[in-house]
Amino acid sequence: MGRVLLRVLLAVALPAVLIAVWWAASSGSVNPYWPPLRTILKTFPDVWTGERLRTDVLPSLLRLLAGYATAAVAGVALGTVVGSYRRVRAFCEPVLEFLRAIPPPVLVPVIMLFAGIGDSMKVVVIASGCVWPVLLNTVEGVRAVDPVMRETARSYGITGVARLRTLVLPSAGPQIFAGLRQALSIGIILMVISEMFAASDGIGFTVVQFQRSFAIPDMWTGILVLGLLGFLLSVVFQLVERRVLAWYHGLRAATRRSS
Numbered sequence: 001m002g003r004v005l006l007r008v009l010l011a012v013a014l015p016a017v018l019i020a021v022w023w024a025a026s027s028g029s030v031n032p033y034w035p036p037l038r039t040i041l042k043t044f045p046d047v048w049t050g051e052r053l054r055t056d057v058l059p060s061l062l063r064l065l066a067g068y069a070t071a072a073v074a075g076v077a078l079g080t081v082v083g084s085y086r087r088v089r090a091f092c093e094p095v096l097e098f099l100r101a102i103p104p105p106v107l108v109p110v111i112m113l114f115a116g117i118g119d120s121m122k123v124v125v126i127a128s129g130c131v132w133p134v135l136l137n138t139v140e141g142v143r144a145v146d147p148v149m150r151e152t153a154r155s156y157g158i159t160g161v162a163r164l165r166t167l168v169l170p171s172a173g174p175q176i177f178a179g180l181r182q183a184l185s186i187g188i189i190l191m192v193i194s195e196m197f198a199a200s201d202g203i204g205f206t207v208v209q210f211q212r213s214f215a216i217p218d219m220w221t222g223i224l225v226l227g228l229l230g231f232l233l234s235v236v237f238q239l240v241e242r243r244v245l246a247w248y249h250g251l252r253a254a255t256r257r258s259s
Contacts, residue, residue, distance in 0.1 A: 022037050023036075023037045023038070033216055035216055035217045035220065040217050040220045040224070043217040043218060043220075043221055044221045044224065047218050047221045047222075052206075055201055056201050056202055056203055056206050057203060057229070059201050059202050060191055060203045060229075061229070063119055063123055063195075063202070064188065067122070067123045067125070067126025067127040067130060067187060067191070068130055068183065068184065070123065070131075071126070071128075071129075071130035071131040071183055071187070072134055074134075074135075075130075075133075075135040075179065075183075076138050076169075076176060079135045079136070079138025079141075079176075080138060080164070080168065080169070080172075082096075082135075082142075083138060083139040083140070083142025083172075089143075096135070096136075099132075100132045100136070104125060105125075105190070105193050108125055108193065108194065108197055111124050111125055111128070112197065112198070117198035121194065121197075122191070122194035122195060122199070122202075125190050126187050126191055126194065128190075129186045129187070129190045130186055130187045130190070131183070132183075133180075133182035133186065134176070134179040135179070136179065137175045137176060137178050137179030137182075138172060138176050140175055141171070141172025141173070141174070141176055142168055144171070144172070144175070145167065149167060149171070150167070153166075153167050170247075173245055173248065177241050177244070177245060180237070181237060184237055188229070188230050191203075192207070196208050203222060203225060203226060210222060
């Protein structure tokens with residue numbers, strides 16, 4: 001119980017300090033672009049009503065989840081193939097490195113030409129940026145599978161889907177989830193950027209509209225919503241990761257205890 005309480009205190013200590021510093025630093029501000037934190041918090045419930053959550057936050061969340069899921073499936077599938085075969089890796093690596101170096105926001109105008117300006121464009125933009133950390137981490141995770149375990153599986157005739165399900169993906173799981181974690185933060189950024197182009201709803205669209213109408217406290221509330229959304233998604237991700245990789249975390253805990 002004491003350890004849990006300590007972890008909770010450590011988790012909330014830094015946010016509490018940052019909020020206190022923000023409150024104190026902005027308390028006497030008369031700058032219209034840097035309103036006091038108390039003004040922002042007072043404005044928050046008036047701006048983010050249940051109706052706005054439905055019309056702006058929910059569409060953004062659905063686009064993010066669609067793009068993220070697409071990137072996760074494509075990244076794991078392609079990464080498994082590239083990581084499993086040396087010749088495929090040698091053939092694809094130069095192209096993958098070239099495409100990875102292109103910033104996804106630069107591709108937004110190009111994607112608009114092919115996917116239009118609707119939700120499809122936003123999903124493609126999110127997926128195009130999220131796929132790279134998943135793909136590259138999957139490649140490295142598959143390459144790092146223990147050669148002894150590979151030979152053991154081959155000796156027992158474990159091949160094809162069974163080998164993939166029982167050896168390759170579990171062994172690469174920690175690195176795959178590392179890529180998925182990186183992709184989540186990238187997805188939130190690209191969600192906002194994509195909604196700044198020819199959009200009619202979404203958090204990014206709303207924040208820009210507040211900025212253009214000089215509703216600065218309202219704009220800051222949108223930034224807070226993005227931070228809270230990122231935090232909640234991170235918590236959900238950690239819960240899923242701990243459940244899927246329970247064996248891995250248990251092995252690490254046992255190793256620490258034994259050492």
